[in-house]
Amino acid sequence: MTDQPTRLGTGDAAPVFSLPDADGNTVSLADFAGSSVVVYFYPAASTPGCTKQACDFRDSLESLAAAGYQVVGVSPDAPAKLKKFTEAEALTFPLLSDEDHAVAAAYGAWGEKKNYGRTYEGLIRSTVVVDPDGKVAVAQYNVRATGHVAKLRRDLGLDAA
Template structure:
């Protein structure tokens, strides 16, 4: 499984958001983009991470970054998640996991001491040209956004 590294060109994608509208990587050209990949909407860790991004969105925006979340969930489930948690950024649906795989966010991982295949909680930060500024894999949901903000030198 290939993982992205600083300086790599991010793979292009077009995926439906929580409202069924197509969202493409090209839509974010000219601004930074934080893409976080998470296993499943409405689970404790993913909810914590999604809410942390929601609560940190303004400082990220001020620093020139948009935020999107990507999971294998259906647009319908994502819509429910957005409403339930008052999320203020797009969530994208990747049920066939092609984008997750292209970004290195799907494959073998350890879960409770066992090796399983699934979504690897990951965050990729892109510059306005679609180049990788920062790539983090196998991250913890709790405290991740604060760590990311620190790495990007963004005051929370």
């Protein structure tokens, strides 16, 4: 087991990334330059909590976009699984495949977890908001799937949907 990951804080430079999306196209943090982007990390596509969280982002996407935020989800799932998830839930924002966990680790979202008395390495449900200059504006770790988007909206000073 590794030690707890180094977490990002407000003002830190956001780690750059280039990952495949559900269609196999490469999406990079640089693609969002000049915009604020919500990068959220979730453990597994098509599981109940991750589906709830993804649908909450989908349902808030228009109001987040109106406030200047784009959304991208990152998980260790393969692109083919992300494609099925995207289609099944009518998701309209990119889901990215981080199969080797390198990006999650760079963002502090991969590390030791405990569940039912078992300790293991895994994805820590996390959200990092990157400002237009590539700096961390908000970093939230160990977030709950249900209600997270509403909390994030409040933390960003947006009206709760």
